[in-house]
Amino acid sequence: MTRITLVRGDITEQQVDAVVNAANSSLLGGGGVDGAIHRRGGPEILADCRRLRASRYGRGLPTGRAVATTAGRLPARWVIHTVGPVYRPDEDLSELLASCYRESLRVADELGARTVAFPVVSAGIYGWPMDDAARIALTTVAGAAGAVAEARFVLFDEEAFETFRSVLGALAPEG
Numbered sequence: 001m002t003r004i005t006l007v008r009g010d011i012t013e014q015q016v017d018a019v020v021n022a023a024n025s026s027l028l029g030g031g032g033v034d035g036a037i038h039r040r041g042g043p044e045i046l047a048d049c050r051r052l053r054a055s056r057y058g059r060g061l062p063t064g065r066a067v068a069t070t071a072g073r074l075p076a077r078w079v080i081h082t083v084g085p086v087y088r089p090d091e092d093l094s095e096l097l098a099s100c101y102r103e104s105l106r107v108a109d110e111l112g113a114r115t116v117a118f119p120v121v122s123a124g125i126y127g128w129p130m131d132d133a134a135r136i137a138l139t140t141v142a143g144a145a146g147a148v149a150e151a152r153f154v155l156f157d158e159e160a161f162e163t164f165r166s167v168l169g170a171l172a173p174e175g
């Protein structure tokens with residue numbers, strides 16, 4: 001069983017085995033959490049991403065999938081890059097967003113990672129409403145199989161933290 005924990009903070013400061021990145025298909029960096037991970041982690045992460053583009057993912061990493069690189073100078077061993085869907089009010093892309101969490105955990109499991117830090121994939125630049133993003137993230141991770149001991153959601157602001165706390169509380173009532 002994977003234990004779910006919530007912390008308010010910056011994902012680049014988490015001492016975990018693997019940090020999940022909300023990347024884009026190019027794997028070559030961007031803003032938001034992706035920008036922060038590359039800045040703090042240093043050029044080794046981008047070098048690994050370029051190697052992936054030159055080999056397995058010549059056309060980019062598809063939405064809903066995940067792939068690992070070094071974590072460079074971050075206090076973690078690996079970064080697991082996943083690509084969330086851009087939110088669309090006229091189309092239900094929840095399954096693709098759930099796939100990001102499942103695939104990231106599967107990759108973490110393959111690596112032997114026991115502790116994994118997640119950002120709220122798609123809930124920033126990609127526009128997914130926070131309460132729905134929290135529901136999908138938490139139900140998917142709670143239902144996942146594998147040997148990851150801790151899935152730590154790292155919430156960047158108070159509103160995200162409170163949303164996760166209330167959704168998690170509704171999922172797992174005390175007692």
Ligand code: AR6
Binds near residue numbers: 023029122128157160
């Ligand atoms: N630690 C934890 N959470 C963070 C941090 C941080 N250092 N920085 C931002 N967040 P976003 P997306 C939160 O936009 O919506 C990039 O350009 C943020 O408040 O990073 O999946 C990529 O290259 C929000 O709640 O990711 C893609 O092009 C959450 O992380 C695109 O953005 C996700 O916001 C992906 O957009």
